[in-house]
Amino acid sequence: MKATDLPVQETPLAPLHRRLGARMVPFAGSLLPLHYQAGILAEHRHTRTAVSLFDLSHMGQARLEGAGFQGLAAEFEHLVPGDILGLAPGQMRYTVLVNADAGILDDLMVTRLAPQGEDDHLFLVVNGVPRETDFAHIRAVLGPKGPLLTALTDRALLALQGPHAAAVLARLAPSFNDAVPFMRAVFLAIAGIPCLVSRSGYTGEDGFEISVAAGEALALAERLLAEHDVRPAGLGARDSLRLEAGLCLYGADIDATTSLLEAGLAWIIGARRWKEANFPGAGRLLAERATGPRRVRVGLVVEGRVPARAQAVITDPAGLPIGVVTSGGVSPTLDRPIAMGYVPPGYASPGTPVRIIVRAIPRAAEVA
Numbered sequence: 001m002k003a004t005d006l007p008v009q010e011t012p013l014a015p016l017h018r019r020l021g022a023r024m025v026p027f028a029g030s031l032l033p034l035h036y037q038a039g040i041l042a043e044h045r046h047t048r049t050a051v052s053l054f055d056l057s058h059m060g061q062a063r064l065e066g067a068g069f070q071g072l073a074a075e076f077e078h079l080v081p082g083d084i085l086g087l088a089p090g091q092m093r094y095t096v097l098v099n100a101d102a103g104i105l106d107d108l109m110v111t112r113l114a115p116q117g118e119d120d121h122l123f124l125v126v127n128g129v130p131r132e133t134d135f136a137h138i139r140a141v142l143g144p145k146g147p148l149l150t151a152l153t154d155r156a157l158l159a160l161q162g163p164h165a166a167a168v169l170a171r172l173a174p175s176f177n178d179a180v181p182f183m184r185a186v187f188l189a190i191a192g193i194p195c196l197v198s199r200s201g202y203t204g205e206d207g208f209e210i211s212v213a214a215g216e217a218l219a220l221a222e223r224l225l226a227e228h229d230v231r232p233a234g235l236g237a238r239d240s241l242r243l244e245a246g247l248c249l250y251g252a253d254i255d256a257t258t259s260l261l262e263a264g265l266a267w268i269i270g271a272r273r274w275k276e277a278n279f280p281g282a283g284r285l286l287a288e289r290a291t292g293p294r295r296v297r298v299g300l301v302v303e304g305r306v307p308a309r310a311q312a313v314i315t316d317p318a319g320l321p322i323g324v325v326t327s328g329g330v331s332p333t334l335d336r337p338i339a340m341g342y343v344p345p346g347y348a349s350p351g352t353p354v355r356i357i358v359r360a361i362p363r364a365a366e367v368a
Helices: 014-019 040-049 069-076 131-142 165-172 214-225 235-244 271-276 282-291
Strands: 023-027 030-035 051-055 060-065 092-098 104-113 121-126 148-151 155-161 185-190 193-198 207-213 230-232 296-302 313-315 321-331 336-343 353-358 361-367
Touching: 014 030, 014 214, 030 040, 030 235, 040 051, 040 230, 040 235, 051 165, 051 214, 060 069, 060 131, 069 104, 069 121, 092 131, 104 131, 104 193, 121 131, 121 207, 131 148, 155 165, 155 214, 165 185, 165 207, 165 214, 185 214, 193 214, 207 214, 214 230, 235 321, 235 336, 296 321, 296 353
Parallel strands: 051 230
Antiparallel strands: 023 030, 051 155, 060 121, 060 148, 092 104, 104 121, 155 207, 185 193, 193 207, 296 336, 296 361, 313 321, 313 353, 321 336, 353 361
C-alpha cells in the first residue's frame, strides 16, 4: 500500500501544528507538518545543536502478548531474524519483518515490557504506511491460537531528539535517570503525564521516543515546547537528519526486494539466529553471507550544489550504469549534496569515484 492510498486523518497534535504555522502535508495516512515557520534547514540545525520535538503519531504501535515471555518471543522469531528471546525487561531491538525470499517487509522496534503486576509482553512500533499490512501479516503467521496482537490506536508517539534531550527530561521528570542506556525503555511521568519513554530515535542524535495516551499528547507536547531549548520540527528535517546519519527509509532504501546483507543490516542477526537459521529467507541470507550479495548500499557525496534524488542513475567513471540512488538531498551539516544508493560490491569501497546522472548531466560523486 502506498502513502497516497491511505485515508488521511489528523494526529492528536494537529491543533498545535496549525497554531505554530506548520506547512501540513499528507503522509502515511496522516496530516503531518513538513516544516514550521523557521524552515527545514533551521529545524535540522537546531536538532543537531539543541533539541527538537517531532510528531510520530502516524507510526503503528501495538502490544503482543502470550502465555509466558519465552513462548511469546519464540513465536515472534518466526517473523523476524532478530534475537527476541535474548531481550531483557525494558530492552529493545531494531529488527525487520522478512518474507520467504528474505525481502524486507518493514523495519520495526521491538521492546520487552514488564509492567508491575502484568506478564511480560512485546511493544511494537512499525512504520506508518505498511502498519495495517504489518499487523495482518503478524496475525496470519502467528495464527488464531498464537500470541494476541492489539493495535494501540489510542496512543500518540512523540520524539524528543538532540543533545539537550536528556536535560529537558531531567527538568520535567523528577524520576528520570540519565543513566538509562540507548535502546532501553522505562515508564516515566513527564510533567505528571504517564509515558513509555525509550532512549532511541532516527536522527543520529541522543534522544527519546515517547508513547503517550492520545488524550494527553497535546498537553505533553505543549509542556515540552515551553522549555526554552525545545523547538518543533517536521518531516523535512527528520528526513535530512536520518539521511546524514545513514539510516534507511522503508519504501526508499529498503523494501520487499532488498535483503539485509544488501542493505548493510546483517548486524541485526545475532549469532544464535544465524546458527539456527529458522527465520524466513534464511537460505538466501546464508548464501549471500557465503558468496556476497550482488549489490550493496553505500553513502555518496556529490560534487556541486544540485542534489541527486531517488531513482537517479549511478554510473562508473566511464558512464556505464552500475546502480541507482534511493535517497538524496543536501546535507545541512556538510553544506553539500549527499545520497544513498546501491552499487555492485566492487564499487563500494570508501573513496571510489562514480558519477550520478542529475538532470541529464553526469555529476562526479564519491562513495563515502
